[in-house]
Amino acid sequence: RVHHLKWDVKYEYKSPDCFSKLSITINGLSPGPTITATRGDTVVVEVFNGLLTENTAIHWHGIRQLGTPWSDGTEGVTQCPIQPGETFVYRFVVDREGTYMYHAHYGMQRSAGLHGMIRVLVPEGTREPFTYDGERTLVINDWWHKSTFEQATGLASSKFTWIGEPQSLLINGRGRYNCSMAGPMDVCNTTSPECSPASFVLVPGKTYRLRIASVASLSAFNLELEGHNLTIVEADGHYVRPVVVKNLNVYSGETYSVIIKADQDPSRNYWVGLNVVSRKPGTQTGTAILNYYPNHPLARPPTAPPAGPMWNDVEYRFNQSRSIVSHPEYVEPPPRTSDRLIILLNTQNKIDGYTKWAVNNVSFTLPLTPYLVAIKQGLRHVFSQKPAPETYDLKTYDIHNVSHNPNATTSNSIYRMDFGSTVDVVLQNANTLNPNNSETHPWHLHGHDFWVMGYGMGKFDPEVDPKSYNLVDPIQKNTVAVHPYGWTALRFVANNPGVWAFHCHVEAHFFMGMGVVFEEGVEKLGKLPTSIMGCGESKHR
Numbered sequence: 076r077v078h079h080l081k082w083d084v085k086y087e088y089k090s091p092d093c094f095s096k097l098s099i100t101i102n103g104l105s106p107g108p109t110i111t112a113t114r115g116d117t118v119v120v121e122v123f124n125g126l127l128t129e130n131t132a133i134h135w136h137g138i139r140q141l142g143t144p145w146s147d148g149t150e151g152v153t154q155c156p157i158q159p160g161e162t163f164v165y166r167f168v169v170d171r172e173g174t175y176m177y178h179a180h181y182g183m184q185r186s187a188g189l190h191g192m193i194r195v196l197v198p199e200g201t202r203e204p205f206t207y208d209g210e211r212t213l214v215i216n217d218w219w220h221k222s223t224f225e226q227a228t229g230l231a232s233s234k235f236t237w238i239g240e241p242q243s244l245l246i247n248g249r250g251r252y253n254c255s256m257a258g259p260m261d262v263c264n265t266t267s268p269e270c271s272p273a274s275f276v277l278v279p280g281k282t283y284r285l286r287i288a289s290v291a292s293l294s295a296f297n298l299e300l301e302g303h304n305l306t307i308v309e310a311d312g313h314y315v316r317p318v319v320v321k322n323l324n325v326y327s328g329e330t331y332s333v334i335i336k337a338d339q340d341p342s343r344n345y346w347v348g349l350n351v352v353s354r355k356p357g358t359q360t361g362t363a364i365l366n367y368y369p370n371h372p373l374a375r376p377p378t379a380p381p382a383g384p385m386w387n388d389v390e391y392r393f394n395q396s397r398s399i400v401s402h403p404e405y406v407e408p409p410p411r412t413s414d415r416l417i418i419l420l421n422t423q424n425k426i427d428g429y430t431k432w433a434v435n436n437v438s439f440t441l442p443l444t445p446y447l448v449a450i451k452q453g454l455r456h457v458f459s460q461k462p463a464p465e466t467y468d469l470k471t472y473d474i475h476n477v478s479h480n481p482n483a484t485t486s487n488s489i490y491r492m493d494f495g496s497t498v499d500v501v502l503q504n505a506n507t508l509n510p511n512n513s514e515t516h517p518w519h520l521h522g523h524d525f526w527v528m529g530y531g532m533g534k535f536d537p538e539v540d541p542k543s544y545n546l547v548d549p550i551q552k553n554t555v556a557v558h559p560y561g562w563t564a565l566r567f568v569a570n571n572p573g574v575w576a577f578h579c580h581v582e583a584h585f586f587m588g589m590g591v592v593f594e595e596g597v598e599k600l601g602k603l604p605t606s607i608m609g610c611g612e613s614k615h616r
């Protein structure tokens with residue numbers, strides 16, 4: 076089956092947290108429409124850029140784009156930006172069931188509301204390793220009142236202006252800002268129906284699958300359903316060995332399915348509580364309502380919303396990450412050995428007075444000509460031909476302290492992978508420019524799933540740590556966290572012809588250079604669609 080979607084992307088005033096601001100909508104909605112398709116279907120999305128004065132591009136996060144790398148929607152990597160007034164057609168196959176998302180991949184536009192969920196269902200008659208009576212979806216997000224333009228410009232200025240903590244947390248595009256904090260010129264109306272909380276109706280005694288996608292721009296979240304345990308059954312489109320948790324940590328770019336049972340006192344409603352973890356919270360708990368039928372959908376639970384775990388309990392989050400492995404009936408073990416090890420040190424840096432993030436001391440910049448076009452058409456001179464660095468100075472770099480020399484360089488150099496080779500990537504976290512501070516970075520790989528081979532605290536030791544890799548049942552994911560002062564090891568097979576971004580999913584961090592690009596098998600691709608061209612040197616093709 077082919078699903079034809081026509082999307083009109085534009086700015087509209089919205090009040091998702093009662094405070095009126097310009098949001099990017101798709102056909103009037105933010106989050107945009109949920110895409111529902113069945114495994115094997117083709118999705119065609121005609122995107123009209125009605126933003127008037129801003130380019131855009133949309134990434135289909137978790138969809139591997141097997142054979143269609145030009146539909147990945149990564150501006151500067153796989154396509155030229157879609158200009159105002161233009162229409163771009165994305166066409167791709169959803170080859171695996173599961174929960175995914177889509178979002179803008181241009182500047183800071185994801186944080187302005189250009190995002191949504193993708194549900195890929197199993198063909199009828201296919202068994203899944205769990206059962207449920209109904210399904211609900213939760214798109215979780217953090218929200219700012221500053222425009223993407225102000226955010227991006229502040230980050231890119233020599234007088235660095237950080238975006239700060241979000242003004243509110245949204246569940247399905249609904250949250251709450253304290254309007255008494257709004258300025259006299261602001262429009263903030265707590266009685267606006269746009270900011271009444273999301274409410275999920277549950278029939279007492281029934282079992283539900285909740286599909287969760289974090290499109291957060293910055294925050295790591297903890298999601299708790301008051302009085303209800305969650306059984307984690309799917310992560311990033313892969314079935315996992317069921318784990319029962321009181322609350323779930325969700326990093327930006329991750330998706331999960333959890334099973335809940337409506338087995339509590341049915342005479343009342345319960346809170347859904349969304350809390351910031353890993354950064355010192357400056358935002359009130361995001362809430363929605365678990366509505367036990369037939370209570371009123373918006374009847375306030377008589378209790379306080381869940382406060383979640385301590386925001387700085389790294390061990391709690393580290394342990395939850397480690398507890399998630401493949402479902403025993405769906406294990407696809409990784410290759411036992413790899414052909415290459417790339418160690419990527421994540422640091423915050425200063426370059427000519429600008430604040431940046433860097434990987435192995437290189438802060439990533441996008442070229443004017445998309446890599447996919449440049450490589451396929453023999454225009455390699457448009458980006459740096461110096462190979463990107465394989466590692467950092469393991470012997471002397473002190474990950475636990477502020478770097479003595481925070482200077483880095485900028486580059487658009489990339490990693491060339493031998494087609495079909497197995498690659499290990501170790502993400503190494505470190506201290507930021509602030510003493511006693513290391514942040515959580517959720518890293519997202521385009522075009523592939525990787526196996527999560529291991530997590531560790533401290534400095535990764537290539538002689539010792541690979542001995543503890545999980546070769547039996549590691550989870551496959553497309554987004555994984557590297558915890559403060561820790562490391563995370565991944566393995567993937569470079570067998571999807573294309574050019575693929577791998578970056579921190581904190582929107583501001585990628586914008587500030589925290590990413591790399593992998594190239595593999597581009598020579599195997601047929602003719603590229605001309606619709607991805609038109610910028611930089613690609614306009615002469």
Ligand SMILES: O=C1O[C@H]([C@@H](O)CO)C(O)=C1O
Pocket residue numbers: 237423507508509514583584
């Ligand atoms: O990139 C970042 O900058 C700020 C802070 O380090 C400087 O104000 C922050 O928390 C980030 O994640």
